[in-house]
Amino acid sequence: MPSQLSFTGFAWKNLWRRRLRTLLTLLGIGMAIGAFVALVGFSRSFEHEWMRLYSSSGIDIAVVDKNFMNSSVSQNIQAKLDAVPVIERDDPMIFNIMDITPEVNAIIFGWLDNSFEFSSLTFTSGGPFHNGRAEIILGEGLAKNLDKKVGETLELQGSTFTVVGIFHGGTALETGAVIMPLDQMQQLTSMQGKVSGFHVKLKPAPAGESPAHYMKRAQALIEAAVPGLNAQAASDRASNNQFVSLAHAVAWGTSLIALLMGILGIANTMAMSVFERTREIGILRAIGWKAWRVLLLIQVEAAVLGFVGGFLGIVFGWGALHALAALPATASVVSSSLSVVDLVEALAISVLSGLIAGAYPAWRGAHLSPVEALRHD
């Protein structure tokens, strides 16, 4: 069978004639998309871990003030929460992030020793702490990073704590976390009488009432019982907290800069390619190619660069995310998983970047006068 020339095959041959330039351009867009995949994947993974943290602990509602980072609520309101009929459990907690060592930071929780949130933890060694004692339990990821075992001590903010348990948590946040008695945490953070908020577990919804309606009713009852505080659904708390928002903003901001660099790389390559092929474009026009077909050819070349670059970027980004998930400094807040949606989005953005980058060179190529193009040296 004779050799068949397809439109896309023609486009690919045009790209492949300058192999080094094409490979460097692919590397450039690949790095940009890799940064996007890693950073946005990181921030989404962070949000996802928060979501899992709340769902695995059985938390339905978080009662907090307006802030996420510095929420400070009087512990005395617990009696008012106890009186809300839809609440099954309302446990006070403190949440903070501390540098454990110069290289390792961790999320630290303060809980009561009978908190319902213990239900999501499985101890791999030792057991829970006791209120009033300088004891802590460590997520197994953090224990491994710090090389700590049950019975050893850990210094936090100048205070010494004994590791009494090592647990396997359901999320990266728990695996990299420290949990200590609430009273010890209050001393450590100078929050005597105060807590970050209350984690609430609701009673089962009455028959005939939808979960969504029950949630709204419970939120209203709680906010009426403790005026001035927010009763946030756990899912909202996971996705709308300041950490996640900040992570998203940084990830998208940095990724957009990287993408801009990638777009400029493709635009430069395509502009050079069109300039070098001016006469060839003139030939195509002379033998009957319409302007839009020339435009399409150049845009297909740019899109191919974007697609292949995007594929490379996914590989780079996936590798980077794995590295982040393994690093002590970030292992506590990120997992290495990427969803299909993330991958499709990365490829779509990459191809779109190619099309944007190729738009002007394509327009210029398509509007060359055939006679002028044929005269071009």
Added chain:
Amino acid sequence: MTSPEVSPQLEVRDLTKSYDNGRIEALRGVSLGINAGEYIAISGASGSGKSTLLQLLGGLDVPTSGQVLYENSVLGTTINLDEYRAHRIGFIFQAFYLLPTLRAIDNVQVPMLAVNGNSTSRADRAEALLIELGLQHRLTSYPNELSAGERQRVAIARALANKPTILLADEPTGNLDSVNSARIMEILTGIQLKHGMTLIIVTHENDIAHAAPRHIRIRDGRVAE
């Protein structure tokens, strides 16, 4: 000569073409008619306007004033120039202008990408054309692997790809030695006779010009037939 009873296939009416805001007048009121199936040579000194006339006949450029008509329809007005070039015209250039990244058989398929058709039929036609032109052993050769004569034969096959009714050749033997020149002219005239195509050759070589049944001389942008 144009027969008064037969409407010419191509007709040029008072054609002018100027460049550089009118400072350079390449064509100054050219009028002529060309019948279907004619073999015409256009000659003239360098800068006389013969290549400009060929470009206007082929719809590569638009005139400053005047009209080019194909089968009584005005180019650029009632006939789209891209469509005209794709379906009616086959161009052959002095410098061959093959695409260097494509093999001979792929170069011949490029014009067919401009019109609809499936890839198998495109490839089959390209192969048949190259075989017809004696290049069966060069189907998968790249242009830089071909001799000048072979390159021009590939260019001729490319010009024939979309079954045009008119072949326009701008100095087709300008880059060839005498043996290859004679071979290319033999091929072009053979195609013209076999397919009944109109063949218009721009040349500065007297023997080629005189061999054509009709010879148009261009001097200072005017016909001096």
